Amino acid sequence: MAVFRIDRFGPSEAAANAVRERIAALLKRRPGGRRQTNPRLIRAIEIALVAGIGVLLPIIMYQGLGPVPKPPTAPAPTPLATPSAEIGPINPFRTANAPAAPAAPADVGENLSETTLNLSLHGTWIDAKGGTAIIKTPDEKQGRFAVGDTITSGVTLDRVERDHVVIIRNGVREALRLIDRDSAAGASAAAPGGAAPAAFAGDGMAAIGHFIVAMPETDEVGGMRLVLQPADDVDRFEALGLVPGDRLVAVDNQPIDRDIAAGLEAIAMTQGRKSVTLSIERDGVVMPIVIAMPNETVAMPND
Template sequence: MVMTINQRLRQRLGSLRASPGGWLIAALSLVLIIQCARLVFVLITPATPVGAWQPRQPVDMPADAKADLFARVDPFYRSVAPTEAGSTTVTSLQLQLFGVRIDGGGGSAIIAGGDGIQKSIGVGEDIQPGVRLRSVHFDHVAIDNGGKIELLYLDQGQATASAPASADSPAGTPTTAIPAPQAGAPLSAAALRSGLALSPRTIGNRVTGISVAQQGDGTTFAAAGLRAGDVIRAVNGRPITSAADISAISAQLAPGARLSLDVERGAGTVPIAITIPNGNP
């Protein structure tokens, strides 16, 4: 006797009803079938997008964008912040910057005047009559000195107590320490002329700066904030371009003079301000 499919299903259901764990076995079998189907789907489905994968190609900058970038940024020479574009003058005022704070309100700075008293100045406030704090940056501030934008750096005016040993010195050769400058000791024009040795630095038959070396005991050299190996790149914002600039600098060393120097030191540039008080020939 041949059983139909309907009869077989009824017979199977009847046996499941008769068995106490029949429905549990049926449920577990269904779960097992579903999990097997999911496993097969995971194995046959590619993990990456369909097709040949290609890495993303780098996007090169246009030529004009490159030219504009390298015109604004020089990794070997401290550049001016964009907000002070056109101003490369380090202030010659007797001010010293001790700290900066940048926040959403514009920031503030701790600045001391000629009296040495430190004050917290906010952006837009007067540092002294006619001099206003314009903006604050990570290593310097910009000040408005009677309508002229000037820069004041954190390391401006800091002098070193001793000169580093020269790389050309033979091993075992003792080095002479430069005496530490006395706080508040004024510089004189005569001391600067006798204590500084100036010579042109040339690269490819072109004068690119003035090399500075100490003469005498080095007291004036250290008091001016200079170190062995320093090269003056600009004076009062004017770049050094010829050996005749040495005579021009010497002529400016006079009572009442204020010189703002851009000094190349190692791979960076340090701004130094030299002020010769009146009455110090």
């Protein structure tokens, strides 16, 4: 331990300087004493900081001021292949607002066996929903069935075509064809003297003479009704006192209502008669019109 001797009775400048030097030397030798940092190390650290800031600053500016990235989206589903349109059989009696009949698939018609069930097909009507059929069931009742409806136990209507329907019977497809189609067509062609008997048309329509066709049509509430349309000659049709679109409500005073099957059968029963009285509804008014057959002259509406 260092011992300082100070003459308090005789201090001098030299003694004071000596004390200062000793204290400074002791402070330099202390472990916690201040040490001088290398200037090169400080310069290297400063350069590294400047370089890091130079790299990060453009990235931060791009993230903050650059365009907003679009969120990831799921890939668009692959569109299903749409079957190409086919040209089906042409209906010469179809009106402008009636749907065209779709082409018949290759697996129906002659390739299907005729059903052995006690069913009778009296008419078909093809529309955008697949169509409907007028079928007599084993209980001797006629009804209108749409595609998918159950006709009888274990039998559903699968498809409606112009001259037949396809039914599914316990998982097996079978055909049900219009009754007396061939014989009716032959009788119509062989009518003597240009007579015009009433007959079923191939797609659920019924013809009276050469100028009148009764065809099913869907009304505003989804029900079916029979309307009258010209077969080919509009002038002759209108000369009978009819207007295209007249609703047929009775044949020879036999009401039809919404029973399409009964209406078609009533028209078929007019074959061979000298005259037919058609009760039509037009603009909410029902009027009878007498059609003379086979010359198809017309009597004025009865008062």
